[in-house]
Every structure is written in structure tokens, then in C-alpha cells.
Amino acid sequence: MGFGAKWMGWVWSCISTAKFSVLVNGVPAGFFPSSKGLRQGDPLSPYLFIMGMEVLSVLIKRAVEGGFMSGCSIRQNRGQAVNISHLLFADDTIVFCEAKKDQLSHLSWILFWFEAASGLKINLDKSEIIPVGEMEDLDELAAELGCRVGQLPTTYLGLPLGVPNKAVFAWDGVEERMRRRLALWKRQYISKGGRTTLIKSTMASIPLYQLSLFHMPKSVAKKLEKLQRDFLWGGGNMEKKIHLVKWEVVCGDKDKGGLGLRKLVLLNKVLLGKWIWRFACAKDVLWKKMLKAKYGKEDFGWSTKKANGAFGVGVWKEILKESAWCWDNISFKVGKGTKVRFWTDPCCASLVLAQNFPHLFGMAAFKNATVEEMWDQNFGHGEWDLRFLRDFNDWELALVSNLLNVLRGYRVGVEEDSVF
Numbered sequence: 393m394g395f396g397a398k399w400m401g402w403v404w405s406c407i408s409t410a411k412f413s414v415l416v417n418g419v420p421a422g423f424f425p426s427s428k429g430l431r432q433g434d435p436l437s438p439y440l441f442i443m444g445m446e447v448l449s450v451l452i453k454r455a456v457e458g459g460f461m462s463g464c465s466i467r468q469n470r471g472q473a474v475n476i477s478h479l480l481f482a483d484d485t486i487v488f489c490e491a492k493k494d495q496l497s498h499l500s501w502i503l504f505w506f507e508a509a510s511g512l513k514i515n516l517d518k519s520e521i522i523p524v525g526e527m528e529d530l531d532e533l534a535a536e537l538g539c540r541v542g543q544l545p546t547t548y549l550g551l552p553l554g555v556p557n558k559a560v561f562a563w564d565g566v567e568e569r570m571r572r573r574l575a576l577w578k579r580q581y582i583s584k585g586g587r588t589t590l591i592k593s594t595m596a597s598i599p600l601y602q603l604s605l606f607h608m609p610k611s612v613a614k615k616l617e618k619l620q621r622d623f624l625w626g627g628g629n630m631e632k633k634i635h636l637v638k639w640e641v642v643c644g645d646k647d648k649g650g651l652g653l654r655k656l657v658l659l660n661k662v663l664l665g666k667w668i669w670r671f672a673c674a675k676d677v678l679w680k681k682m683l684k685a686k687y688g689k690e691d692f693g694w695s696t697k698k699a700n701g702a703f704g705v706g707v708w709k710e711i712l713k714e715s716a717w718c719w720d721n722i723s724f725k726v727g728k729g730t731k732v733r734f735w736t737d738p739c740c741a742s743l744v745l746a747q748n749f750p751h752l753f754g755m756a757a758f759k760n761a762t763v764e765e766m767w768d769q770n771f772g773h774g775e776w777d778l779r780f781l782r783d784f785n786d787w788e789l790a791l792v793s794n795l796l797n798v799l800r801g802y803r804v805g806v807e808e809d810s811v812f
Contacts, residue, residue, distance in 0.1 A: 406434070410426045412426060447506060448503075448510075452478045452502060453477060456475065462489055464476045464488035468688050472685060474678075481549060487499060491523060491527045500537050500538070519537075519539040519540075521533060524544070550601060551605065557606070557607065558607070558706070563599075566602055566612075569598050570595055570598050570599075571619070587624050591623065592654075595619070600659075604664075608657070617656055620653070668695065668714060669811065672811045683708065695712075698712065723739070724738060724811055727807035728804060729804045730763075733761070734766040741798070743798065752788075752795060756781070757781050763804060766778065774803060776799055778792075778795075
């Protein structure tokens with residue numbers, strides 16, 4: 393990988409000089425050296441692991457480039473395709489290939505070479521081959537790789553994979569975790585202040601990970617909020633006691649008499665809407681490339697086109713439903729001005745000029761012009777070149793003066809346009 397001999401010597405010293413001790417009846421029994429390995433919690437450990445996994449990543453990429461494996465190609469019609477051969481997250485790895493014996497054979501050799509080069513051992517007992525669609529001879533394909541056969545739906549990185557988007561049973565794991573946590577608090581005397589703190593810090597945080605990507609059905613939200621309500625008023629034993637205050641009031645702000653608890657439906661809406669903002673802010677990250685390849689882009693690349701179709705679009709389709717309110721709260725920071733519309737985008741002090749100056753907008757010669765097109769660089773340091781269909785009447789000059797006052801201090805720069 394191009395590391396110098398001196399640097400490799402330092403790393404080898406860290407690996408080969410580690411010593412360990414074992415407690416025998418609570419007493420350290422002396423230290424013994426390790427042939428290779430790092431001390432637990434060593435900050436160097438994740439870096440070495442990442443470099444080791446980089447070897448696996450390069451081997452898979454070369455196999456795809458050589459035509460020995462196919463990967464997963466994502467494209468819309470005849471657009472540019474994005475090929476994904478594998479995804480790595482810590483020690484979890486997903487490899488995409490066709491259900492052909494020769495491709496799995498090549499993958500088996502890649503894993504063998506990786507083990508020989510890195511010293512890491514692939515745990516095939518925990519690995520599985522997951523078919524997408526109807527396939528035959530799965531047992532034979534699994535035997536080629538030496539792993540078991542799995543199926544969709546499954547769980548990856550704690551999230552449901554291959555589950556219908558609006559399926560209620562996809563949230564069963566979240567409810568079960570909340571109930572298990574409640575079981576730990578039973579038979580304990582906890583004041584209402586303590587219960588409020590536990591709901592905020594624990595119960596409301598358990599579904600947060602899944603809420604950030606999937607739309608939560610209203611029936612699930614009602615069920616989870618009922619658990620919170622019963623715990624708040626009934627305690628750890630979940631006794632059936634009268635709820636003295638409406639849940640909407642309890643979830644209100646503290647300055648309005650509430651306890652500041654979060655409504656799950658509203659929280660879900662906000663977390664999904666954040667992906668709209670992330671898509672606009674992100675540069676050339678893999679997930680954005682994949683969405684652009686699958687759905688196409690519009691509005692100068694700030695968002696994807698509308699997700700249409702019955703299959704494979706459920707997650708992003710639900711996220712796009714939050715676009716309207718999300719874009720109402722997003723403003724543009726003008727750089728080069730090539731991706732921001734002068735009249736219709738909020739670019740000057742978060743103002744939409746078409747809404748604040750509707751009369752002038754009606755007279756504009758180019759209503760969809762970008763900021764760059766309305767800026768003339770030929771006048772000294774540059775100035776605004778506002779183009780209208782006709783000359784102004786005397787009473788319209790005040791409107792033009794107000795518009796120029798708004799534009800004062802704004803100019804086209806050299807940076808890329810961004811959102812905030």
C-alpha cells in the first residue's frame with residue numbers, strides 16, 4: 393500500500409510488544425507476551441482494521457474490473473450507471489454478484505487470498521447468501537462459498553432489509569426493545585420526574601435509528617406512545633391509572649406547560665425531511681450517486697426527480713413527500729450562481745424576489761434566469777444586469793430602487809453554490 397519501512401516498523405513494534413495479564417481469583421497472575429495483536433481499546437486498532445479491509449476492497453474491485461464478478465448496476469433508462477460491488481461497515485460486508493457458480497467461486501478465492509494476506513479469518517458460520525428474486529440451486533451456490541442460505545426480509549446494521557415499506561411488523565423489534573427496557577424498571581419506585589427523564593433519554597431514543605430512514609405507520613406510533621404514557625402515569629408496573637393530562641399537552645414545550653416530550657410522528661417527519669437537506673448539501677457521496685443514477689436529477693441537481701413505480705422506491709418516495717415543507721425552510725448561499733435561480737429561489741437574505749416584488753417579476757424578461765445570468769462581469773468588479781420587457785413608468789422606479797437596495801452587498805463569487 394506504499395507505506396515506508398520506518399512506519400511499518402513502528403506499527404510492528406506496537407503489534408508485537410503487547411503484553412496481557414489474566415486475573416486468577418481476582419489477582420493478576422503476571423504478564424505474558426502476544427505474538428501479534430493490540431491491547432484492547434488501543435486507538436491504533438480501527439486504523440489497522442480499515443487498512444486491512446482496504447485490501448479486500450481492492451481485490452473485489454479488481455475482480456469486477458476484470459469481469460470475474462458483476463456487482464450491482466443502477467441506472468435510469470439510458471443514463472450513466474453506478475456499479476456497486478460491495479459495501480463495508482466495520483466488520484460487516486455485503487458483496488453483490490450474480491447467482492452464478494463461477495462468480496461465487498471467484499469470490500471464494502478472493503476471501504482465501506484476503507485471509508492469507510491479512511491474517512484475518514472470515515467467519516463463514518455467520519455469513520449467508522441472500523437471493524433477490526426467484527433462484528434455483530441455492531444450496532449448491534451456498535456450498536461453493538461455504539456458508540448458509542438466508543432470505544429476505546433480514547436485518548442489516550440494525551435496520552430491516554427487504555421489508556415492505558409500510559409493513560407494521562418491521563417495527564416489532566423496536567417495540568420489543570422498549571418492552572424489555574420497561575421490564576428492567578419494574579418494581580422500582582421512580583418519581584414522575586425520573587420517569588420523564590427516562591422517557592426522554594431512553595424510550596424516545598430507542599426508535600430513533602429506524603425513524604431516521606423509514607416512515608412509521610400511525611398505528612405503530614400510537615402503540616409506542618401508549619407505552620410511554622402508561623409508564624409515565626402508571627410507573628414501572630404499567631398499572632392502569634388515569635392519565636391526568638392530555639398527551640398533546642405533555643408533549644408541548646415546557647414554557648407552555650408541557651414536559652417537552654417528543655411526538656413520534658412529528659419526529660419521524662423531521663428526520664425524513666433531513667435527507668432532503670443532506671442530498672442538497674452532499675457532494676459526491678455514494679448514496680447520492682446511486683439516487684441520481686436511479687431517479688435522475690432536477691433543479692440543477694439539488695434534488696432527484698419524483699420517484700415513480702411500484703417496486704424498489706418506497707423508502708425514497710416517502711422521503712420525497714417531505715420535500716415541500718423542507719424546501720420552504722432551506723435557503724441558498726450564492727457562490728458562482730450557476731445553480732440558483734435569481735427570481736424564484738431564496739438567495740438574498742432568504743428572500744424570494746418573485747414573492748417580494750411580484751410586479752417586477754411579471755415584467756422580467758427571463759423569469760427562470762440563474763443568478764450568474766443576471767450578473768454582468770464586464771462592468772468593473774461586476775454589477776447586476778436586470779432585464780425587463782419594457783421601460784419603467786415613474787411610479788415603478790421606487791420598486792426598482794427597493795430591489796437594488798435588497799441586492800446591495802450581494803455579488804457572484806468563485807465558490808460553489810450551497811444551501812443552509
